[in-house]
Amino acid sequence: SHSINLAVIPGDGIGQEVVAQGLKILAAVLPQDVKLETEEYDFGAKRYHATGETLTDADLDSLKKHDAILLGAIGDPSVPSGVLERGFLLKLRFAFDHHVNLRPSKLLPGVATPLAGQPEIDFVVVREGTEGPYTGNGGVIRKGTPHEVATEVSVNTAFGVERVVRDAFARAQARPRKKLTLVHKNNVLTFAGHLWTNIFAKVGAEFPEVTTDYLHVDAATIFLVTDPARFDVIVTDNLFGDIITDLAAAVSGGIGVAASGNINPSGEFPSMFEPVHGSAPDIAGQGKADPSATVLSVALLLRHLGYEAEAVRVEEAVAVDLVERGDSVRTTDEIGDALAARVAS
């Protein structure tokens, strides 16, 4: 299609600033004949305080009409922990069946990493996005008493596991190294572990060219710091994926450059693209935020909508900027301008 109808959710904290840069780059990179329409939504802490709402059914109906969603960040210390996370972010991921949570990690030469020896890092985590311990199943009895019991139920279905495992195998198959690592904890979480392990083996039989590997999540964190080069594609559960992608971001250039896509592969619902970093209220409004993670999320958005050449141009612009920036201190806006100039030329 020669138009993109984008929902834009700046959200809280630095969300406003970084999303503005994302849109700048999007406008600069798209071919002249593609019409970009954007509609901004006011989700987040302010609206929650004003109305008590996080994400209504009417909101979902409006969002559904867009081709994709660009999100800055949702979350503020003024809102009790969990309210916006469960009431907005997770509600949206579940409502729009974002079962492929895609998180690439690539350490560019010259980019700072806490690891010694500048290791090679170029992998992508396919995190399941609609099941596991994130379903909100569980509950509390005898709340606030010495006899309180709180449970959290991780729900895993063959349907949910197979589709994300299949997606990950297809991604591994399309990459030069063709290697897929399943990360779980099947020696302790044996019910869910067997389901993941069996489906991984079954689907793997259909992808004979893909080399497979299995790691317990605890061991995976070790290899992420001692031998990250061993990873190509990782597929994992919602919670393990949450944990290892923050670590992956930290070792491959920091949370300032970590992009993510919450993808509904069938296209039944719009997919959502967001930087992995949060709203960072401590630096909000000061022009200090690095918009690179949002801009790289825009690249994932472009790729998802079929603009592969444009996605590559955005990724290359960020890569060059990261390598060339050295110790220079620039504002959020200045980085955005520099990236927009690069992708336009």
Add this chain to the structure above:
Amino acid sequence: SHSINLAVIPGDGIGQEVVAQGLKILAAVLPQDVKLETEEYDFGAKRYHATGETLTDADLDSLKKHDAILLGAIGDPSVPSGVLERGFLLKLRFAFDHHVNLRPSKLLPGVATPLAGQPEIDFVVVREGTEGPYTGNGGVIRKGTPHEVATEVSVNTAFGVERVVRDAFARAQARPRKKLTLVHKNNVLTFAGHLWTNIFAKVGAEFPEVTTDYLHVDAATIFLVTDPARFDVIVTDNLFGDIITDLAAAVSGGIGVAASGNINPSGEFPSMFEPVHGSAPDIAGQGKADPSATVLSVALLLRHLGYEAEAVRVEEAVAVDLVERGDSVRTTDEIGDALAARVAS
């Protein structure tokens, strides 16, 4: 008491080799007038294959009579994943109510770390050991069909959380920096998260000198590689503790030096001390295993039994050995001999 009645479980793989060094050091460091009695148990893969047993009620009755347990490693690729973990390791931790799983991390000057810039690392993780997603609650329906559903239930009780949080506050109180960080994921796992957060605040009021902090588990993995010096004592759930202590071991000298204590503080049951590394079947029987983690676990055992001066001597011996070893290649036995000589002098 002037005698120690120790249960020794060498177990699988390198377990045999490293436990032998641990016993060597124990014999060398104990005062002449302390009688050390040991009884060896044959748990692990071999016994499982021969008898189908992992840990029987009669075994538990025998083990119960000891003052403490020293374990090498349990686990072998010939046994399906989960059988020995759930059937032996976790069964023992649960049966003997090892609710304080203690895992110190200290990076010694000169010791190799994957992190750049040799950061200061000296913290201890107090991992809950008898609840959370480790209870084995959950199940499977429609196994092996396209409609399979597998659940894992994390069980958290006020009783279980409060006792481990209290233990962690007391440990923080006794350390110079007096700082305790709660690690959880209370923005997503809100049922268990609220329980942990509320009890942490309540018990914290009794320890006004202890500075408290909270981190989501994903953020904690970032700080473990970007700013590990911020940690003093960490208290966390069973699964989060499993994950972050492997990462902590990796950044602070590697899994070869990571010790742990599975502690029953009341003394109703014997506590168990084990290296964090597994059975490493790939290097078993070759004299390549580093016994330092086991020897440091012996130090935790000594401290638990009241031999504080001896514990410190063992820790200092390992520290000096680690710093002085450089690139020298020594066998498991040679390292053990060197350590025994150091603690004896």
